[in-house]
Amino acid sequence: MDDAGDEARIDWRGLGAAGAALIATLVLLGMVILVAVSNDARERALASERRAYEVAMMAKSVGASISRAEAALGRFVLDEQVATTGNIYYSQWRLAGYQINQLRTLVRQSSAQVRRVDELDALYRARNAEFFPAARAAATSQGDVGPRYFFAAGETPTGGLLDKKLDEIADAERASLRERIQQSQFFSAEADRLTDYLSWLGITVGIGAIFLGVIAVQAFRQNAAMRKEAEDEAERALELEEKVRERTQELWAANQALKSEAIERQAAEAQLRQVQKMEAVGQLTGGIAHDFNNMLAVVVGGIDLARRRLSGPRKEVQHHLTNAMEGATRAAALTRRLLSFARSEPLLPERVESGELVAGMSDLLDRTLGERVKVVTKLDPAAWPVFVDSHQLENAIVNLAVNARDAMDGEGVLTIATENVTMAANAVGDIRPGEYLKLSISDTGCGMSEEVKERAFEPFFTTKPVGKGTGLGLSQIFGFAHQSEGEVGIDSAPGAGTTVSLYLPRTQSAAPARTQAQADLAEAALHVPGARILLVEDDPRVRSATIGALEDLDYQPTACASGAEALAAFDAQEFDLVISDVIMPEMTGPELIKRLRAERPEVAVLFVTGYVGEGEGEDLAGHELLRKPFTVNALAAAVATALNRREPPSGSRPIARAAARG
Secondary structure, eight states, X not given: OHHHHHHHHHHHHHHHHHHHHHHHHHHHHHHHHHHHHHHHHHXXXXXXXXXXXXXXHHHHHHHHHHHHHHHHHHHHHHHOOIIIIIHHXXXXXXXXXXXXXXXXXXXXXXXXXXXXXXXXXXXXHHHHHHHHHHHHXXXXXXXXXXXXXXXXXXXXXXXXXXXXXXXXXXXXXXXXXXXHXXXXXXXXXXXXXXXXXXXXXXXXXXXHOGGGHHHHHHHHHXXXXXXHHHHHHHHHHHHHHHHHHHHHHHHHHHHHHHHHHHHHHHHHHHHHHHHHHHHHHHHHHHHHHHHHHHHHHHHHXXXXXXXXXXXXXXXXXXXXXXXXXXXHHHHHHHHHHHHHHTTOSOOOOEEEOHHHHHHHTHHHHHHHHOXXXXXXXXXXXXXXXXXXXXXXXXXXXXXXXXXXXXXXXXXXXXXXXXXXXXXXXTSSTTOOSEEEEEEEEEOOSOOOOHHHHHHTTSTTOOOSOTTSSOOOTTXXXXXXXXXXXXXXXXXXXXXXXXXXXXXXXXXXXXXXXOOHHHHHHHHHHTTOOOOEEEEEOSOHHHHHHHHHHHHHTTOEEEEESSHHHHHHHHHHSOOSEEEEESSOSSSOHHHHHHHHHHHOTTOXXXXXXXXXXXTOTGGGTTSEEEESSOOHHHHHHHHHHHHHTOOOTTSOOHHHHHHHHO
């Protein structure tokens, strides 16, 4: 019986030892799990810290890029230097968009942060929409329009909302980082406390029961191994942190390299655009040379045939001379179109009734477009008058009609319509609010694709092959509309035809009334001989031809080749009229007239020009202007008008004195 009791006690002790061992094992296992959890939490905290740092840096980079883009745009709208400040604005603004996409990638694990980045992207696009009118106005050199758009954009709250959203993203990331650090600290403290408990448990078990000594030793050994493993993990964590730091440095260097590469790519793109522009200029030059050769062939052939038949019938000689004059007139019209395209020909605005102007162009359009194109007019009888250069408006209508004919392959219906409209701000392009005359030219041609329609107003852009035109496109009409404080719009689709509409502001000014006395005096001026005229022209051939024309008109001309000769001739005798070329070496025409009028302000002035340089259009204001080339009749009318505008101190007209001398 004693043996049975001993056996029972042995079983109880075995169970107790097994239970104690199980408990110790569970305690050790719990400690290992907590240590692993603590290390994992610390790793996540470190990763969150790095990501928060990257998010904060990227948010600052976005803000800096937007700030640099806004500053560059401010300089761009003031100096309109596309090659410098304009490119800086576009590159910095695109860089900000790229950085916002990178920021979205960094915060993709947080739905709240992704939502904030999406809101930031929406604000970025809204800000771009506010700045786009200012950039486009500066790129098309519209003067003070760009600064007004820029300062208007600066008054909106979008910029402040952008900065606030960037701060919100960075603050949210920092708050998340603090929460993870607190969790890591909590798990580390719990692991340390459980380790202490395990040590005391081992000592108690060793003292209380020798038969558990082996288990305790094993437990201590196991504990030591776990400690060693924890230390090794800590060392590996430090090594990993160092590697992450090195990798971050490498990524920063790679980012700098990418920025440098982006700058080089932008320079290459700018160079490529310049090459493309030069190629377009070459195409334009080929088209101009083709047209000029055709016109010169008509002029040279007509003059040569007339010279060969001088002794023949007068009607045949006159026919060839008429052909030569028509060719020269077409060449002059082409030159005037080129000057208008280059914004180098000053506008001479006047009150224009659109109905009368379009009706007067019917014969010209019929000859230009051919018999297979039917011209239909839908003119509003109550159309508002406009204040524009009638010659430039006619050119614009002819150019649009020719483009329509080409789009219809020479056969179709061309519709010219006028309509009174009231426009809101920016309803079409950059149009200002107000009342406008809408002059539309529609065709039944092939229409335009969206890509072609977007680029239709670009300088040098053309869809025509080389030799099929000058390549001026619609940019000339765009420039004329904006110089006239109006706008131009296009409505087109492939296969549905094209409608180009000119919006010209309504004018309230009345047509200048001409008294009967002025009309009689102008008519008399064409026939009264004896007016003394000083001609200043540096080209000897033009000077000789003009002198001959003035002599045929019974005037008394004196020719000079330069401004210095003109001053000397003016001091030697009196003149009723000074006819001066605008562009001359050493002293320009406006400079000469300023010096002459300083001594004799009553002298009449007539400027003759084939080209007006930049900044010289204002010097011609208030004087008669005759464009080269000109006919004898045009010269006679211009001379008469200039003489009639003169108001000498005595109150008598110069023509009257000329008649008295005659």
